[in-house]
Amino acid sequence: MLAEVIRELADAPRREDAVDAVQRLHRQVFANGLLCEASVAVASCLVGLLWRCPEHVEDLLLDLLSDISAATPCVSDPGVYGDVSRADCQYEISLGFQAYVEILDSSPNLVSRTACIDLIMSCGLFEPRLRDRAIYFLDRAKDLAGLEACGKLISASLDELRQRPPSA
Incomplete structure (x- = not known):
């Protein structure tokens, strides 16, 4: 499911399509502003897409990366959204x-x-x-x-x- 949404974002012919894909990604990757186990893979994919994305998608990718960079795992129950660390997400983001x-x-x-x-x-x-x-x-x-x-x-x-x- 995530891979499909990322492909749709990368290939979005119109800004509206890209915004829709970003909203779906946001719902799947964040829960109450917290990281989930998919956040690392999504960050890695988004960094890779920066080199080839259309201009109407660029700011959306960067905003998503900023959101991932600022998010944290759940402090009270770190495993609630899967095994994820802020450091792993930030490492992927730093590659960009x-x-x-x-x-x-x-x-x-x-x-x-x-x-x-x-x-x-x-x-x-x-x-x-x-x-x-x-x-x-x-x-x-x-x-x-x-x-x-x-x-x-x-x-x-x-x-x-x-x-x-x-x-x-």
């Missing part, structure tokens, strides 16, 4: 680091670029080897055309990267 940087630099879609700010920060917090690169690319983003409205988000992301130790 270079795509997030490229999209941040060159996408015409502000929603995509904004999601990439969050994802780059998340990768830098998770993976110590990406931390300095995340700081570099976000610092550089302050001067990119079209990102003027994201100044506070970029500054807050840089502050968090500089102040908080990486989780891995």
Whole structure:
């Protein structure tokens, strides 16, 4: 079922079809904002799709990845939605680091670029080897055309990267 929905998202001919697929994925992958055992595989597939998705799907994929990155397993009953760890999800998400940087630099879609700010920060917090690169690319983003409205988000992301130790 998930594989079919991911294929529909990847091949969505119209924005409306992509939104429908994302809503179905969201219902299957999240329960009350919590991760489930399928979250890791879905994150891996979404990162792979970034390299070939149509422009009208890009921001939807990035938003889903941001949602997965921000979600957690159930604290009171970690196994309630299957065996899943935030670290496993974040590892898969971090494999898309270079795509997030490229999209941040060159996408015409502000929603995509904004999601990439969050994802780059998340990768830098998770993976110590990406931390300095995340700081570099976000610092550089302050001067990119079209990102003027994201100044506070970029500054807050840089502050968090500089102040908080990486989780891995």
